[in-house]
Amino acid sequence: MTDSLVETFVSDDVLHRFMLEKAGVRGVLVRLGHSWQEIASRVEYPEGLRSTLGQAVAASALLTGNIKFEGTLSLEFKSQGAVRLLFAETTDQGRVRGLARFDPDALSHIVDLGTLDEAMLAITVGHAEKGRYQGVVTLDGTSSISEALEGYFDRSEQLPARILLAADGDHAVGLMLQPVPGEGGHSAADADDDAWARVGHLTETLGAREMLATRPEELLYRLYHEEQVRLYDPRPLAFGCTCSRERVEGMLRALGRDEVHATLDDRNGEIEVICEFCATRYTFDRVDAEQVLAGPDTPPAPSTLQ
Structure with a gap:
């Protein structure tokens, strides 16, 4: 060096x-x-x-x-x-x-x-x-x-x-x-x-x-x-970014079942969440979404994760 x-x-x-x-x-x-x-x-x-x-x-x-x-x-x-x-x-x-x-x-x-x-x-x-x-x-x-x-x-x-x-x-x-x-x-x-x-x-x-x-x-x-x-x-x-799939799952649970299902319908059966800080992409299909909604509560992602 x-x-x-x-x-x-x-x-x-x-x-x-x-x-x-x-x-x-x-x-x-x-x-x-x-x-x-x-x-x-x-x-x-x-x-x-x-x-x-x-x-x-x-x-x-x-x-x-x-x-x-x-x-x-x-x-x-x-x-x-x-x-x-x-x-x-x-x-x-x-x-x-x-x-x-x-x-x-x-x-x-x-x-x-x-x-x-x-x-x-x-x-x-x-x-x-x-x-x-x-x-x-x-x-x-x-x-x-x-x-x-x-x-x-x-x-x-x-x-x-x-x-x-x-x-x-x-x-x-x-x-x-x-x-x-x-x-x-x-x-x-x-x-x-x-x-x-x-x-x-x-x-x-x-x-x-x-x-x-x-x-x-x-x-x-x-x-x-x-x-x-x-x-x-x-x-x-x-x-460094503190985003994670678990935190995004928490955000989806916070939205609620009706909102998640409506988003899946609007987006051809897939939800994609992109972290604005680090550009990491998180995707969820209907099966993923059901597993998330059935899971335990997790602190949601920050409001700046869209």
């Missing part, structure tokens, strides 16, 4: 947790390469929407950096505007996926989520069978996912966060910073009143082009070397 290929493997599709020890600030940096290209290649998204979807996928991975969970963490945006759905998900095993549904005739070059009719953004964490937590992110005119998430952390956790997101056709990158919660009433940030503001000023110098073009280790050193950066072991990320 050549040096350039080794560098690409190390730098792309990875989550880095780090600490700015002098400032008492923790951070997560996500860089997606092949995994994001796999997602973006499924649909010919307009450039503005592609960038927004890439930011959402990077954000979903970013939010897994400082929490322990089982199952998935998803960001789901819905509206009655030009972007009907924006969905991004990261599993506890580091598998990412995402998609968008949109009206190409109504979509403008610049995607401003906060201006779309009946816009809603939700974060869902957990396992379908073991329970989930969902938080609603207030948009209130915010134009970007990063601004909306910063507001969410400020309101729900009373802990400020600085989040930067960027995406193009090749990479999707995210950076999140938060003060370390104090232990026993003390933290490094408590001893340095200017620490959070100082880190914020350094972060403001980072533009989207530099984020997308720079390897994670180099980027962190370039920005924060005076703050004593400690990098933890990287966590690999990859494209």
